[in-house]
Amino acid sequence: MRILGYSGLNHDSSVALLEDGKLIFASESEKIRRAKHEISPFPEQAVGRLLSVTGLELGDIDALAVNYDAGILANWGYLPHLWACIRQRNADLGIIANCITISASHSKALIRYSLSGAIPPIRRVRHHLAHLASTFLYSPYDESAVAVIDASGELDCTTTYHCAGRSIRRLAAMTLPNDSLGSIYMMSTRHLGYRLIGDEYKVMGLASFGEADPVFRRFFEELIILEDGGRYRVNPKLAGRMASSGCQFPDEVAARLGGRHMDGPEAFTEAHKSFARELQRRIEEAILHVVRHLRTASRSRNLCLAGGVALNCVANGRLKAESGFDNIFIPPAPHDAGTSLGAAAYLHYYEDGQARPEPLSHAYLGQRFSDEAIEAEITRCGLPVRRLADPAQEAARRLAYGEVIGWFQGASEFGPRALGNRSILADPRAAEMKDQVNRRIKEREGYRPFAPSVLEHAAEAYFPGLGSSPYMLFVVPASDKARADIPAVVHVDGTARPQVVCPKANPLYHRLISCFAEATGVSAVLNTSFNVAGEPIVNTPADAIRCFFGSGLDALVMGSFVLEKAK
Template structure:
């Protein structure tokens, strides 16, 4: 047995993934444990223990530890940057050296995480370039074997912000890189910070806010990021402050990732004073969000078309933080020659651990067998005793439901107008709740969006909620029949359905689609099918089971979130608990005869 542990560490979205004989068996982010801080950059000690425990092996069984960072790459580009920017460039170079030094003791950290001596860990360390790991996480998880375009784009990694590749069989051949200081990811983040969303990982808020604005700043955005003839993209000189050498993974006083300011005064001169966090969101802010999103999409489409010229295939596998932009992902299918895209469930840096591990399997150990990711349920699950113990702590009536009735019971609760916490099986890998750690509601209720934002999620009111739909019914409700199992596409809802689906229809008529097949999650599929029979709509509103924190992982975390928020009911495995004001609804449904 070949055992490979992939680690994303000393950086945001710290995570671990375990690959045995070329197959993913477990993957989880450190944020789900311990400190419960979003995008946690702590060493993934608990994630390591979790994936080893899921697989039933120990750290002594590992052959390779794969790390998605290679500080030997792009040296020429770094030297040029230092020469052109002596102050910031030198700080940046020192940061890269600091990261390299931190990883010299990696195996000591791994041994300590597993409570064994260093001599017990005999695995070799393999370093894989950041963006190569991203592409590997997509291509090696895809069903593609023939010529495929590979692409990765984000803020930066190993001094690179984007990479293009030719993929075929088990080989990935990088054919182009975009080096810093040019970065489409940093362009988007700078706009995000400017309009007051200045914490790490808040770019999705700009995507949600953009439809409320007009493209009033198109000219300014075209100046900030250009697409030179024959090139990929370029940022305006002096407008962006990235790569000033801030320490990777540095935390603020709340234990969150500390963000340096990515926009300069020259950037701000185009728009006025930056919005302060917590202040009113003005029409100007909405318009900046809209113009930022439009320019991002236009440049991304330029890159994808250029990629197709270099790799003329119908297939594309891509990843990186920018690949989470679901609006751009849907547009790729409309406006580029690519017809068959593949994105895996953890497309951002969390997924680097998996990409590095799979790259090592194929390129270091010589593995030929491929793995195809069809679902996202790679995290821990908990046995019935642990689930029941968590339920019993609530001092509420606990109803155990026959396994074959749970989906139907949940569907009836939704149809009765209740909002439920849905906790089942293994937790999802990646940033999305995909039907095992979800909050579910009836998408046909006009008031449901504002209710969940105010009473449960306690977040900005402009942010939308996602629809999960039975895959066979996608074309009924959406203008694009894209298969999106990992909620990676924002698609137009057909006009005839928008008024009937107010809970999941955004202001621009879109929904962030998750489409589901029964073989990947039978209980969740059956719930949606049962709800469809009751309501005439084979769809539910799905949002992550959390409250301004990482998605819940353990039964105890789920119960805590249920009890402290405005959730009405929780379906915790085979157990159903309701708040006192809704207990009668549960009892009445239990008394109904089985259909």
């Protein structure tokens, strides 16, 4: 049984393939189409790439699983709630209509417009259930509490569950038209002059530079109101109607906050930084409020987290320290891209009654290229071919010498983090390396931090209590040793977002860091995604070569080959 999951007609489109429950391929469409946070009716290029890579045809697929199911005929149980939303004075019908349109548009007619041949049956999965499956079914837990927190899916914004085997017990829900933490973060991101979708992580980084501000503190407490039973509500008088307002604060509220910032990040004032700080603080408080109650209600020691808000790594760090759960699992793609995988897995396990998928052990699920394919692309570009006997040793030597390199190996990562296969790497020992990479390579805001990739055996010394963190999704305090040894990857507030690298998940990357440790005594490297500002992470050798020559990188180690620039 082959199930092809996809997310479309929304941001962060993606595809995934399950074959008899085994995960064969998963990739965001943006990496293939080269359009960041791609929004398309149907990710036909990503589907085409999946079929090409796997050697399949559309007729070989038994079912298409899609990550939305808001059609009225399929959801009679939602009609009373939908009617209640319509009757509310502040109900935003634009959001509700958009959800229904997304679901209704996933049809054979749409797909036939994009692809030829017989179209497999289309089976819809509720958005938050696709998120749930993307985290719980790929966790190592037999039972777990689950929290899904995002902008919205159908009418749901925050949902909590207890899962055990095939049982899903829904515990609580906060819904449209108002109760969306994800939308509040998006509105605040736009208020600071950033893009509506995709720049939230920049605000999270900016928050560390702000000072406590009682005015902004009071505003966000009035905006996000915490209630008994682990619930919260968003004040509609302050949030306004999110869809009809373009997902931004009403004019009178924006004026109260000092007006919208449209001059770019270089013009941020202390007030803007404090605004970001108090936003982040309140979001963290709301998430903790929900999750602490979930701990009591579920009586579980395990937590699985998904939804776009699960990319808020600072909040995740607080959950690790303060939620009361012993174990927390977050998949490498907890945002909407992960719902293609989740929708396919939900059908396979919960609806078709098949065996549960294996726990996820790594994120290297996308396209890979042989040395022959890489050499052919280098030759096609008219570049000299230089083969390496030991790519990891060569890369480590260059890093120790102070070079900043592109590192392109194996299958691309699923999710927004580069985890050692599509990475830009640098020496973390000098604090000024952060500014150098931001300015000369990444062409992005200077305040934004970089993450360390650290060997498993050294993680405790650098980041006490971190435990397993393979997907770079927890911000935690750095030890004095980390601040002394690897200052380029320690943020201004003394924290870092580490990736713990073990030899089983990525032996070549582990060897690179080990070689660097032998040369320098430091068991970590600076790791950031292989791209420049505004572009998706590179996916193919052609992408990597283009990015290499369009940036300030010193060298590119790709497969068994190295590229250098003329001195």
